[in-house]
Amino acid sequence: MSNTDHNAVQTGLSAHLKEEIDHWLTKFPPERKRSAVLAALRAAQHENNGFLTAQQMDAIAEYLQLPPIQVYEVASFYSMFETKPVGRYHVSVCTNISCMLCGGEELLEHVEKRLGIKVGESTSDGRFFLKREEECLAACTGAPMMMVDHVFYENLTPARVDEILDSLK
Amino acid sequence: MSDDLVNIEINGRPVQARKGQMLIHATDASGDYVPRFCYHDKLPIAANCRMCLVEVEKAPKPLPACATPVAEGMKIFTKSPKAIAAQKAVMEFLLINHPLDCPICDQGGECELQDLAVGFGRDVARYAERKRVVKDKNIGPLVSTDMTRCIHCTRCVRFTSEIQGFQELGTCGRGEHVEIGTFIEKSVEHELSGNIIDLCPVGALNSKPYRYSARAWEMTQQPLVSPHDSVGTNMFAHVLRGRVMRVVPRVNEDINENWIADRDRYSYEGLYSEDRLTKPQMREGYSWREVDWQTALHAVADRLNAVARQDAGQIGVLAAPSVTLEEAYLTQRIARGLGSNNIDHRLQRSDCSDQQFDPVFPWLGCSIAELEQTGSLLVIGSNLRKEAPLLAHRIRKAAVKRGAQVAFINARTYKYLFPVSGYLASNGIGMVDHLAAVVAAAAQAKGVTVPASVNALVAKAQASDAHRAIAAQLSSGERRIILLGALAQRDGGFAQLRALAAALSQITGAQLGYIADGGNTVAAHLAGVLPHRGVAGQSLPASGLSAADMLDAKLKSYLLVGSIEAQDLPAGAIEKMRANGFVVALSSYASAKDYADIILPIGTFAETSGTYVNVEGRWQSVPGAASPLGEARPAWKVLRVLGNLLNLSDFDYENSEQIRDELRNQTGNVIADNRYHNTAAVARHSAAEAIEVQLYSVDAIVRRATALQLTHEALQARAGEQA
Numbered sequence: 001m002s003n004t005d006h007n008a009v010q011t012g013l014s015a016h017l018k019e020e021i022d023h024w025l026t027k028f029p030p031e032r033k034r035s036a037v038l039a040a041l042r043a044a045q046h047e048n049n050g051f052l053t054a055q056q057m058d059a060i061a062e063y064l065q066l067p068p069i070q071v072y073e074v075a076s077f078y079s080m081f082e083t084k085p086v087g088r089y090h091v092s093v094c095t096n097i098s099c100m101l102c103g104g105e106e107l108l109e110h111v112e113k114r115l116g117i118k119v120g121e122s123t124s125d126g127r128f129f130l131k132r133e134e135e136c137l138a139a140c141t142g143a144p145m146m147m148v149d150h151v152f153y154e155n156l157t158p159a160r161v162d163e164i165l166d167s168l169k
Numbered sequence: 170m171s172d173d174l175v176n177i178e179i180n181g182r183p184v185q186a187r188k189g190q191m192l193i194h195a196t197d198a199s200g201d202y203v204p205r206f207c208y209h210d211k212l213p214i215a216a217n218c219r220m221c222l223v224e225v226e227k228a229p230k231p232l233p234a235c236a237t238p239v240a241e242g243m244k245i246f247t248k249s250p251k252a253i254a255a256q257k258a259v260m261e262f263l264l265i266n267h268p269l270d271c272p273i274c275d276q277g278g279e280c281e282l283q284d285l286a287v288g289f290g291r292d293v294a295r296y297a298e299r300k301r302v303v304k305d306k307n308i309g310p311l312v313s314t315d316m317t318r319c320i321h322c323t324r325c326v327r328f329t330s331e332i333q334g335f336q337e338l339g340t341c342g343r344g345e346h347v348e349i350g351t352f353i354e355k356s357v358e359h360e361l362s363g364n365i366i367d368l369c370p371v372g373a374l375n376s377k378p379y380r381y382s383a384r385a386w387e388m389t390q391q392p393l394v395s396p397h398d399s400v401g402t403n404m405f406a407h408v409l410r411g412r413v414m415r416v417v418p419r420v421n422e423d424i425n426e427n428w429i430a431d432r433d434r435y436s437y438e439g440l441y442s443e444d445r446l447t448k449p450q451m452r453e454g455y456s457w458r459e460v461d462w463q464t465a466l467h468a469v470a471d472r473l474n475a476v477a478r479q480d481a482g483q484i485g486v487l488a489a490p491s492v493t494l495e496e497a498y499l500t501q502r503i504a505r506g507l508g509s510n511n512i513d514h515r516l517q518r519s520d521c522s523d524q525q526f527d528p529v530f531p532w533l534g535c536s537i538a539e540l541e542q543t544g545s546l547l548v549i550g551s552n553l554r555k556e557a558p559l560l561a562h563r564i565r566k567a568a569v570k571r572g573a574q575v576a577f578i579n580a581r582t583y584k585y586l587f588p589v590s591g592y593l594a595s596n597g598i599g600m601v602d603h604l605a606a607v608v609a610a611a612a613q614a615k616g617v618t619v620p621a622s623v624n625a626l627v628a629k630a631q632a633s634d635a636h637r638a639i640a641a642q643l644s645s646g647e648r649r650i651i652l653l654g655a656l657a658q659r660d661g662g663f664a665q666l667r668a669l670a671a672a673l674s675q676i677t678g679a680q681l682g683y684i685a686d687g688g689n690t691v692a693a694h695l696a697g698v699l700p701h702r703g704v705a706g707q708s709l710p711a712s713g714l715s716a717a718d719m720l721d722a723k724l725k726s727y728l729l730v731g732s733i734e735a736q737d738l739p740a741g742a743i744e745k746m747r748a749n750g751f752v753v754a755l756s757s758y759a760s761a762k763d764y765a766d767i768i769l770p771i772g773t774f775a776e777t778s779g780t781y782v783n784v785e786g787r788w789q790s791v792p793g794a795a796s797p798l799g800e801a802r803p804a805w806k807v808l809r810v811l812g813n814l815l816n817l818s819d820f821d822y823e824n825s826e827q828i829r830d831e832l833r834n835q836t837g838n839v840i841a842d843n844r845y846h847n848t849a850a851v852a853r854h855s856a857a858e859a860i861e862v863q864l865y866s867v868d869a870i871v872r873r874a875t876a877l878q879l880t881h882e883a884l885q886a887r888a889g890e891q892a
Contacts, residue, residue, distance in 0.1 A: 054353050067330075069339035072352035076341040 013059045017043055021063060033064040037074045040064065041081055050090055050129070051082035079134045087122035087129035089168050091115075092147045094133060098140035107144050110158045114165065127168070177243040192234035192245055193221055201247045204256055204285045206263075206370045207322035208235035211427060213331055218263070218322050220285070222255040223247045231255035253289075260289040263320050266301045267371070274318065276372030278385040282320065303348050308338075309356025310879035311363050311431060313380050319349050319373040325365040332428070333359040334565055334586025349373070358881050360558040360864060363434040367418060367427070378438055378876040379415040383407070388414055391794035394781040395433040396491040396774040397867055398557045399685035400424060400537065401783025402433050406775055411796035413437045413775050423538050424783065430558035431880075432864065432871055437775060439873035440795070444759035446770035447799020457762060462769075462800065466807075469753050469767055470814035473507060476726045476751075481508030485719035485750075487738075488514045488698050489731030490687025491868050492804065493779025494788075495828040497689070497696035499808035500730045501704070506817040510700050510713025511724065514693035516737050517655075517686065520854035521700075521715040523664040523847060529706035530694035531658075532841035533784040534650050534682025541566045544646040545679070546575045547607075547639060549670055550600055551654020552583045555864040557684055557784075561585075574642045578603045580656065580858060591639045601662045601853070604669040605630035611640035611676045620675060622668045622847050640677070649679035655686035661857035671845035681843045685784045688868070692782040695836050705836040723748040730804060732756045732771070732869040735763060755804050758869050770801040773870055777803035778825040786841050790829060 013021070017040075024039040037060065044056045052075055061068040075081045093099075093108040112118055115128050122129040139145040142154025146161065153164055174185045179199050186195040191214065196203050207218035216236035223234045226244035231252060234245075246252055264286065271277040303316040323340060326349060330336035337357045342348050351357070357365070366374050388407040393416065395402035403419035416437050418429040449465035450457050460468075476483050486504040488497055497514065504512040515521070535543070540563040553561040567573035568587040576591035577583075578600050593603040605623065610632040612619045619627045632640075643649050651674050657666045674681040685691055697704040700713035714722055720742045727750050735743050743764045746752050754765035761768045771777075778793040797803065805825050812820035822828050865883040866872050877883060 067336040069336050069352060073339040073341055076352065077343045079343075 013044075013056075013063055014047060017047060018063070021060070034066055034070060036064060037066070037071055038078070041071070041075055045081060049085075049088060051084060051086050054083075057083075079132065082129075085122075086131075087127050089127060090129050090131050090147075090149050091165075092131040092133035092137070094135055094137045094139070094143070094145050094147070096136035098136070098143040099145060102143040104144040107146065107156060107158065107161060111146075111161060111165070114162065128165070175239050175241045175243075177239050177241075177245060179245045180247055186239040188239070190239050192223060192225075192232070192237045192239060192243075195239055196223070196234060196245065196247055203234045203247050204289060205235060206281060206285075206320060207324060209324055209327075209368060211332070212324060212327045212368075215323050215327060218320065219259045220256060220263070222252065222259060224249045224252040224255075257289045257291070260286060261291060261295070264290060264294065265296050266317075267320060268300060268317050270318075271372075274315070274372035275313075275375040275380055276318075276369075280372060281370035301345065306350045307354060307356070308351060309358065309362075309881070310876045311377055311435060312357065312366055313375045313377040315373055315375070316348060316350070317373075318371045320371055321347060321349065322370055323349070324368040324370065325349065325374060328365050328368055329357065329359070329362075332364070332562070333361060334569070335359065337362075338365075356881055360430055360432070360554055360882075361428055361562065363431045364418070364428050376415055376434075378435060383409045383414045392419055392791050393775060393794055394789045394791050395429070395436075396688035396781065397432050397436060397871060398430070398559075398688055399690055399784040400557050400559045401781050401785075401787060401789055402429050402559060403789070404429050404433055406437065406794035408795050413440055413795045423536065424787070425559050428559065428562065432558070432867070432877065435877045436871045436874045438875050438877070439870035440773050440775055441798075442758070442873035442875075444873075445757055445798050445801075446759055446761075446768060447801055449770060449800070450762070450768040452762075452766045462802075462810075465767055465769055466810055466814055469769070470811060472751055472753070472767075473726060473728070474815060477507040477509070480725075482511065482713075483725035484509040484511060484728065485714065485722070485724045485726070486512040486728045487516060487716055487719075487730070487733060488512070488693060489733050489737065489868065490514045490516065490690045490693055491774065492689060492693070492731035493774075493777060493825075494689065494692035494696055494782060494832065495779050495805045495825045496730060496777075496808065497693045497698045498704070498828055498832045499805055499812065499822075500728075501697045502817065502820070503728070503808060503812055503815065505697075505703070506812065506815065510709060510711060511719045512698055512713060513700050513716035513719065514687070514690065514698040515658075516716050516733070517659045517739070517860055518663065518715070519659060519661050519717055519739070519857045519859075520663040521717070522854045523667065523851055524699075524701055524715070526667075526845055526847045527694075528683070528841075528843045529702075529839050530691045530782075530786065530841070531683035531685040531784070532691075532786055532843055533684065534652070534680040534843055535648075536785050537563060537783075539648070540564055540650075542571070543567050543573050543648045543650050544571070545642045545649040546573060547578065547643055547651045547673075547679070548575065549578045549604060549651065549653050549666060550657025550660060550859065551577075551579070551652065551684055552656060552862050553654065553684075554583065554585070555862045556655050556686075558864075560684060560784075576639045576642065578607070578639075580660075590642060591635055593635060593639070599662070600657065600660065601626065601665045601669065602630065603636070604666060604673070606632045606636040607639050607643075608669050608673050608676065610637040611644060611673055614640055614644060615676055617676055620668075620672045620848070622849060622851055623665075623672045625850055626665060626669065627672075640673075643673065643677040643679045649677065650682050651679050652682045652684055654684045655862050656859040658683070658686045659859035661855035661859075662853045664851040665853055667845065668847060668851045671847075674845075681845070683784070683843065689781050691784060691786060692780065695782060695839065696832060704832065705839050720745045723750065725749055726751045726753070728753045728755075729761070729765070730755045730808070732758055732761070732773070734758070734760045734869050734872070736866060736872070737868070755807060756869075757801065758873070760869065769807050770799070771804040771807055772797035772801050776801070777805065779803075779805065780825075780829050788833075790826070 020043040021040045024036040028035040057071045061071045095104045205221040221234040222231035224246040402425040403421040448459040565587040574590035578593045582594040605626045609630040754761035776797040780790040865877045
């Protein structure tokens, strides 16, 4: 958590981000700018190595004319948003019922051991972030599965997982 | 009308309810209590605590009474086995994570959760798992947090978003991890923020200065009226062994509803500041000597008598605008009894050039509750949120709920948390020029000539679209008001501002109103604490000197009543008083040593019985809540004895009610009337700009309220002063 005062000078939003938010704003009635928060946060997180800073959230709040707390609420509610620095690659291993029955929990254990971190932590080299996933990722036919950033990897074995993780630099 | 009503049955009794009402409104009206946490009369409905579940015939499951609208033929059971079972089940859920720390919780004994747990809780918990723990948040110097106790009713969140107008608190996280807070470390800074303490149904939000200092059941509750602004806010002091421990709201729908400003809630800390005086003091050379009351009072009487025998015009009397009606009246009687008309309470007013056209008392122009119903408002010279937070709240309601158009003319821009239809601030020209341009625009639109008093001013005014818009908004629609605030009244061009405002009122038909500058200003007017008028606006054969003039005149003796400090007076006032003068102060604080020769220690607003007359002209008397510190005495008693020592006739009051009633008998014919009768042209009196109203330095007591002085607001104001 940052101690940033919301009154402080805003770092502002990039031109690309503004464009992206403007695009989403066209989809909602003009007085419902709050509806664009989710899309704005997603785009902002994408621009900032996979996590949101208080400055970014404040800038979004200012751009959408909302109290900053309303943006914080959304960012802290959804597990897709990170509000603290995390590793570059977001790794999520599904342990919900289908994956669990097919060895998802063992797979998770394997990933934890290999990366040397627990769920919710990032590796010290800043490469991997082992995300606490709110499951199920809707790939039960390919259980056990793992998601890295937005890519699904299915029918996994520990060896295949190693191969995938090794390929991510 | 009957179309709007539906017939329902509550616990077997037929009742009628208005269409669109929620069940809880109907059950409350019929006296069938339904337990609740998240529902609050003044807040939007959230329906997230589920405590108000009731049984409704034909509904498959219990329904939340706060979020279920009434329908024709509905049969509601609030105490049926099904309803009670549902309520008990909800209570069990709420208590899963609530700590069992009532013995060390400030809310213990006055806790809604505790009370309802007695009624609906199980004797033994079935839940043996660990309770969750939530980190406490630091949300500033006023409100303490124990977030583990929070049951997520979101009353505080809805208060910040709906009543304050700017959401500062929110629900962060999700599910098991949900927390109420500000997310980033930040204090809650609105001027009404302390009300979240009363709203919180558990011990999560409590008063920080009061924390761990007393128990609810040990204290007695005494009514008070706030002296810090002209609203006349109703409050209760909670008193333990003669000491005010805290202040809470006293519900009065006509005035403050169930809210009080933070200034009203926390000012009591100032009562017990280290520099409170407990004994009369006399200056001896460069040091001070504590004396007994008799010595001090005789010295004062001798001195005043001596000056009066020579030239009563050498006596100047100043009363703080926050003194009670009784104190104001006796001060007036003493001044005039000694033969001096040099008496004033308008300590900050610099332009008294047209004071003969002042109304008998500065009236709001409508009732406080009616402010909510206005369709169009023009506020001239007022930092509204700082001046009178609860009037700002009413006007916000008018703007937000009824779409009222609210415009401002100020020397600078202040932040308002509601839509503002027009804001004329400086842009290189002053308030007078802006207002003149609005008058010009209004006169042009209506095709009328402007009154002679402002003809010259309006003739050279340049109306822009912004001016025309304000003129138009004031010219049509229901309930239109033009309000003159404290910054207008303190401005060196007040006569012009008022003449223009009156002209605008005359042209547009909008009502002219005042936001009285100071807590009990209306009472001071009625009591005749004015150089040019006696009691109830009586005209005098000769006028005395106004506050500013009597300081400039460097008189031989001054009497200051009501803890007046240097900050309350125009710049250089202390040097002027001390130049030739012998100064007597009735003050609660040692700061009077800066200027006085004799100090008579008096009780504060919480320690004296007395009457406050608010900006609507409403009289409110309170009996006095706490005992005065040490040998300090209520000022009316001090003044009465002084009156006796000065041999003034009919000064034998036995209680403050007698004083009030004596004045009341003389003010029977006073009616609220803000009409302005001047026809001569008005000139600018001086270039002086109004002294800002600082939220937390309006009077000596507030300046000493420790917690208020630690707020961001106060720190910023002080930093601004030093810069």
